[in-house]
Amino acid sequence: DTGVSQNPRHKITKRGQNVTFRCDPISEHNRLYWYRQTLGQGPEFLTYFQNEAQLEKSRLLSDRFSAERPKGSFSTLEIQRTEQGDSAMYLCASSLGDIGQQPQHFGDGTRLSIL
């Protein structure tokens, strides 16, 4: 169990640029989640995948955001035309099946700063 891996750890970009984050879940975990955490707040749910299918998206996920999980393995989260309000920590978590048996395991996150 190598844990959930997220890359990059930090991303600084200018407003209007596109950014892409990657998450590698724990192997054999079929569920993958993206959360956003702003300073002084708890994480907020963005979207989740079961295998390669994106099953739920939060209203926080505007049309500038897109997430993929090809082949049900790693996932990418892309933000197009970044805005100041996108500055946050983006957390990825993975789990196996029923949360009653397996909790969500979180990565270290990607901190996005918009200049």
Next chain:
Amino acid sequence: AQTVTQSQPEMSVQEAETVTLSCTYDTSENNYYLFWYKQPPSRQMILVIRQEAYKQQNATENRFSVNFQKAAKSFSLKISDSQLGDTAMYFCAFTLSAGSGYALNFGKGTSLLVTP
């Protein structure tokens, strides 16, 4: 919609003492799970303890225990024999048992400082 409220933004406790962190939640559902997560300064979220709503017995994990009051929709975390390594943000979280993909709803967190 389910909401989670943590009314204590910051708390402090001396090493070896006991501290209780409060959490209340709001839901009309009957089956759900509650969690306490710890987020140390390194920022990785770590599960501390989990409670199934259908279980009346309070969950315990070593020095960590919960007081789950379903009727009051209260879920507090007690940390006994506090250690310096317990210093972290603590988040209370909620998820439904079905129908939501188990996405977690988090409170705003309580910053706990353990002092020597």
